[in-house]
Amino acid sequence: xxxxxxxxxxxxxxxxxxxxxxxxxxxxxxxxxxxxxxxxxxxxxxxxxxxxxxxxxxxxxxxxxxxxxxxxxxxxxxxxxxxxxxxxxxxxxxxxxxxxxxxxxxxxxxxxxxxxxxxxxxxxxxxxxxxxxxxxxxxxxxxxxxxxxxxxxxxxxxxxxxxxxxxxxxxxxxxxxxxxxxxxxxxxxxxxxxxxxxxxxxxxxxxxxxxxxxxxxxxxxxxxxxxxxxxxxxxxxxxxxxxxxxxxxxxxxxxxxxxxxxxxxxxxxxxxxxxxxxxxxxxx
Amino acid sequence: xxxxxxxxxxxxxxxxxxxxxxxxxxxxxxxxxxxxxxxxxxxxxxxxxxxxxxxxxxxxxxxxxxxxxxxxxxxxxxxxxxxxxxxxxxxxxxxxxxxxxxxxxxxxxxxxxxxxxxxxxxxxxxxxxxxxxxxxxxxxxxxxxxxxxxxxxxxxxxxxxxxxxxxxxxxxxxxxxxxxxxxxxxxxxxxxxxxxxxxxxxxxxxxxxxxxxxxxxxxxxxxxxxxxxxxxxxxxxxxxxxxxxxxxxxxxxxxxxxxxxxxxxxxxxxxxxxxxxxxxxxxxxxxxxxxxxxxxxxxxxxxxxxxxxxxxxxxxxxxxxxxxxxxxxxxxxxxxxxxxxxxxxxxxxxxxxxxxxxxxxxxxxxxxxxxxxxxxxxxxxxxx
Ligand SMILES: Nc1ncnc2c1ncn2[C@@H]1O[C@H](COP(=O)(O)OP(=O)(O)O)[C@@H](O)[C@H]1O
Ligand SMILES: [Mg+2]
Numbered sequence: 001x002x003x004x005x006x007x008x009x010x011x012x013x014x015x016x017x018x019x020x021x022x023x024x025x026x027x028x029x030x031x032x033x034x035x036x037x038x039x040x041x042x043x044x045x046x047x048x049x050x051x052x053x054x055x056x057x058x059x060x061x062x063x064x065x066x067x068x069x070x071x072x073x074x075x076x077x078x079x080x081x082x083x084x085x086x087x088x089x090x091x092x093x094x095x096x097x098x099x100x101x102x103x104x105x106x107x108x109x110x111x112x113x114x115x116x117x118x119x120x121x122x123x124x125x126x127x128x129x130x131x132x133x134x135x136x137x138x139x140x141x142x143x144x145x146x147x148x149x150x151x152x153x154x155x156x157x158x159x160x161x162x163x164x165x166x167x168x169x170x171x172x173x174x175x176x177x178x179x180x181x182x183x184x185x186x187x188x189x190x191x192x193x194x195x196x197x198x199x200x201x202x203x204x205x206x207x208x209x210x211x212x213x214x215x216x217x218x219x220x221x222x223x224x225x226x227x228x229x230x231x232x233x234x235x236x237x238x239x240x241x242x243x244x245x246x247x248x249x250x251x252x253x254x255x256x257x258x259x260x261x262x263x264x265x266x267x268x269x270x271x272x273x274x275x276x277x278x279x280x281x282x283x284x
Numbered sequence: 285x286x287x288x289x290x291x292x293x294x295x296x297x298x299x300x301x302x303x304x305x306x307x308x309x310x311x312x313x314x315x316x317x318x319x320x321x322x323x324x325x326x327x328x329x330x331x332x333x334x335x336x337x338x339x340x341x342x343x344x345x346x347x348x349x350x351x352x353x354x355x356x357x358x359x360x361x362x363x364x365x366x367x368x369x370x371x372x373x374x375x376x377x378x379x380x381x382x383x384x385x386x387x388x389x390x391x392x393x394x395x396x397x398x399x400x401x402x403x404x405x406x407x408x409x410x411x412x413x414x415x416x417x418x419x420x421x422x423x424x425x426x427x428x429x430x431x432x433x434x435x436x437x438x439x440x441x442x443x444x445x446x447x448x449x450x451x452x453x454x455x456x457x458x459x460x461x462x463x464x465x466x467x468x469x470x471x472x473x474x475x476x477x478x479x480x481x482x483x484x485x486x487x488x489x490x491x492x493x494x495x496x497x498x499x500x501x502x503x504x505x506x507x508x509x510x511x512x513x514x515x516x517x518x519x520x521x522x523x524x525x526x527x528x529x530x531x532x533x534x535x536x537x538x539x540x541x542x543x544x545x546x547x548x549x550x551x552x553x554x555x556x557x558x559x560x561x562x563x564x565x566x567x568x569x570x571x572x573x574x575x576x577x578x579x580x581x582x583x584x585x586x587x588x589x590x591x592x593x594x595x596x597x598x599x600x601x602x603x604x605x606x607x608x609x610x611x612x613x614x615x616x617x618x619x620x621x622x623x624x625x626x627x628x629x630x631x632x633x634x635x636x637x638x639x640x641x642x643x644x645x646x647x648x649x650x651x652x653x654x655x656x657x658x659x660x661x662x663x664x665x666x667x668x
Binding site for chain 2: 196
């Protein structure tokens with residue numbers, strides 16, 4: 001019996017710290033959020049300890065459904081644009097010569113080293129009425145008065161695409177890299193022109209990468225709030241902003257918490273889908 | 285050679301990668317309907333040669349003609365050849381049928397005809413019942429058949445095969461060798477076959493081109509290559525052989541008496557002078573052992589071991605010089621005991637003189653210079 005305890009100690013010692021870490025920083029906060037979501041709000045930015053599903057009920061109002069709708073729309077737009085821009089990008093990197101490939105991959109990774117909020121602020125300087133782009137256009141005589149570029153839905157979309165593009169490109173790049181070059185030669189040998197090599201062989205075989213890239217773009221795009229804040233001037237409300245507002249300004253914690261729970265559930269469902277698609281990888 | 289039935293002609297083809305020549309001055313005529321094998325060790329330039337014929341890579345210099353037309357600059361899909369790749373290169377997202385139909389779909393052949401030809405092809409390579417399988421669900425041998433069917437269905441004038449049986453186990457490989465050979469004979473399509481397995485080359489080929497470090501050292505029928513290797517490399521690479529260095533002691537008609545380090549020997553050959561250094565090749569099955577001396581021979585050695593290998597007994601004999609001689613004999617023959625001293629000999633017609641490449645080049649230079657000198661002398665005499 002003693003020996004058994006002795007044997008089981010080292011593994012416990014090894015997983016112990018990570019269990020403590022997970023409980024402290026994941027499980028407890030999550031329980032807190034779930035807890036708050038089923039309590040009654042008090043007007044001063046807190047909760048009363050009275051069970052209530054009021055928050056969830058109010059989510060069904062058309063206003064909030066609209067927010068969900070516009071969030072999903074933005075995320076879908078972001079994902080599609082990222083795919084359209086990202087696929088050729090990934091393809092070019094994967095097929096570039098061994099000399100410049102590391103450099104291109106570095107360029108792709110570089111943004112990760114700078115806080116995303118700072119980079120978005122950079123766009124702010126570029127696009128605002130007195131910003132660099134407007135300055136340039138005016139001094140070139142293209143326009144007379146500054147164009148309203150910042151604080152539009154287009155600017156939000158631009159910011160989202162900019163921020164999430166690497167998440168789309170990386171999985172696609174990996175799947176193109178993995179592609180056996182002799183398959184492309186085989187296609188050429190069997191009379192394919194360049195376009196058909198792509199549509200009949202390369203694209204179908206890199207679909208797992210496309211799926212992975214889409215989901216890795218779509219999931220974070222749902223929760224991003226500061227891009228809409230900084231580049232959209234919070235004109236259109238998205239889920240991320242809504243949640244933030246419930247905690248920071250509207251002081252409706254249960255509503256914010258229930259929105260978070262819904263977002264987490266959606267994310268988990270998408271992750272599941274991702275897992276399924278991931279196993280597609282083995283089939284191909 | 286009749287140039288009309290030459291279907292592939294390589295003329296002084298060279299290929300360089302980063303300044304390193306991996307195929308050197310390769311000239312080769314491949315005849316319509318023949319089974320030609322490029323044989324050589326790994327890295328000697330076989331795949332590179334095949335890829336130049338297929339159009340996947342361009343020759344650095346020289347020309348490649350297909351059906352009498354220079355194909356430099358033509359893309360793979362513009363050449364009337366198809367390739368069976370080293371690792372099959374089947375499309376993993378398509379089933380057997382779709383893989384085989386791939387080329388025909390691309391050529392926009394009518395659907396009904398595709399269907400008919402695919403099922404014909406599936407029958408030909410004996411894959412009935414596996415039509416809907418994906419490559420991942422098939423064995424190596426089955427994938428191999430799909431790869432062959434996928435190429436053959438396009439009715440190419442030339443089929444290029446790059447070590448197609450390399451990944452199969454020995455038994456399956458032997459069986460597929462025969463099947464492929466029969467298929468080729470039945471269809472009459474020219475096969476250019478790459479392998480590093482000399483036995484495979486000898487079994488299947490009409491002609492074998494032996495390559496070594498980018499140079500084609502010999503081309504000929506399996507019989508010519510095996511029984512009359514021109515170079516030391518060919519002799520040692522194709523089949524088992526004993527290569528011995530020797531000097532010509534005296535010439536007696538076409539019987540050459542030679543001195544080896546280990547003793548005296550003799551062989552039939554013409555055109556050699558006394559004191560000339562030659563390499564000779566004797567196949568293990570032609571080496572005889574006896575306990576008493578034999579005329580013209582005085583090579584002695586000691587039997588090291590007998591290895592029973594099914595249909596042959598492989599014997600190793602250590603000569604006085606320390607060189608090991610390989611001897612092969614029938615299991616029913618009498619075998620000298622291990623450790624005993626023996627006399628080594630062979631029938632004079634069974635030893636072959638081989639060269640190193642350098643010597644061959646040297647010989648060619650010498651002959652041309654001689655010819656030149658003679659011509660010049662002729663001119664001089666004429667003027668006098
Ligand atoms: N794309 C390439 N770039 C550089 N060197 C290559 C390339 N392809 C082949 N080689 C070199 O050329 C030589 C011949 O290769 P290959 O034709 O594949 O030999 P084999 O098929 O006879 O084994 C090898 O030394 C190989 O390293
Ligand atoms: Mg090879």
